[in-house]
Amino acid sequence: MSKAISGLAFEAWAALHRQRIEAALARFIPDAELSSGRMFESMRYSVLGGGKRLRALLAYASAEAVGASSDVADHAAASVEMIHAYSLIHDDMPCMDNDAMRRGKPTNHVVFGDATAMLAGDALQPLAFRVLLDANASASGIVAASRLLADASGARGMAGGQAIDLANVGKPMTQAALEEMHAMKTGAMFEAAVVLPALMIEADQERVDSLTQFAANIGLAFQVVDDVLDATASSETLGKTAGKDAADDKPTFVSLMGIDAAQAYARALTRQAIAAAEVMGGNNARLIDVAFAMAERKS
């Protein structure tokens, strides 16, 4: 059926665009030089060479949907991946999650030390803004996009979601509170990935609204799937310790709803995301592919 064919074509597209974001990031991050070389090395260590690059794929797919240039797509995708990379460096540090391994290699602070890891994360934030600001787009489009990046990564977005997570360790949470936290902690940067290209080319407000709608649904679906995988997949498949949420007594969609209802919820959210993409129209096939891939991932 067309699903399988589109799935195959999607994997080829995704592989191509994973190469593309890698090249863009390598171009935007300076080589090691001067005595601050160790910090540049630390930045490159966490930004390059890895991950599913879901945020970059969303930015590229969204750029295709709205007809943004490849330059705009590269700058949007790279800025979002840089914010994501900094957040992982800081999250892994001893004062946060104290994780020693990520994606099968030692975490940044284990390799470079806590001080350099903190500085590398600190330096990736302004670099993400610089990359966005340097896109070949109208000044007003860039300002609108930069505002969204600031909000998505800041106190009302990712950093604020982290703070809520921190404040709720070991406490029961309602589903509404859990969704609010995830909308900030991971959803906001998914939204940035999806919406930045449209803002940069000053797409009309209806399209921006549809994309925001799409992003909110896939962002939440992503987290529900994460919780289901943590409860059902093996550590080997996941590439990280499975069953960690239950062991940490963390509130999750599985602990609140059970596995079957959580799986059904993820499917419903994915359907809503796809409906939003369809309302928007345009060249939306890749966006829909990414939504399916995020819902059906096994790790």
Add this chain to the structure above:
Amino acid sequence: MSKAISGLAFEAWAALHRQRIEAALARFIPDAELSSGRMFESMRYSVLGGGKRLRALLAYASAEAVGASSDVADHAAASVEMIHAYSLIHDDMPCMDNDAMRRGKPTNHVVFGDATAMLAGDALQPLAFRVLLDANASASGIVAASRLLADASGARGMAGGQAIDLANVGKPMTQAALEEMHAMKTGAMFEAAVVLPALMIEADQERVDSLTQFAANIGLAFQVVDDVLDATASSETLGKTAGKDAADDKPTFVSLMGIDAAQAYARALTRQAIAAAEVMGGNNARLIDVAFAMAERKS
């Protein structure tokens, strides 16, 4: 003499503008709310209520010099103070300088814990960009200013200077290397404070160049004076431990040049800064006042 009179008037101006930056910052930082309230509290703790506000005063003086609006001045000053506040929070943390006191009160991580302190610093960076992006100025002026803020705070500016500092603990440094480090670590953000208002109103390049020149000289003078004070003033006057550089065996302008030559160098740099302000013309009296105040400070 006119110097004393200008000095008196300057103190009144400075007091007024310290109140003004306080009000602007309070307006731009959200009140504590939701479960991320502790992080907002932590942000407010370090941003509000303190310090000499040299960076804000420079932004206000520079806005006066180029005829920028009070809105532009507030947004420029607040964004630079927010970056400065985040850098102090992270610098004081155990993995960096491990300082327990700053400006006579416990440091942020001592009050809020390391995780919240790190997050508060992380959230202040995008807020600084958001504040700059929200100024009532042309989109192209805002893009130019935001680029400078990104560079000044990032790997080639403040964060990079910190990394060089870190890499050189206990090592001898030449005066050229020491100047390069300080130009990045503190000079770049002084430059941002001075130059942002001019970029925001798209002042002509000659004025921007003169302001950059002014900023480079006062930035370096600031650091030379810092080293002289550390070697000559009492801890009581400084409000922090005096003689710390020598005790830490840190390379300073005093250790490289001796006290007399360092004092003469600070005076020469201040004269060069003032010459640059005079070349620029405009309403430059306050800029010159701030340069004098920075050179003559006793703490």
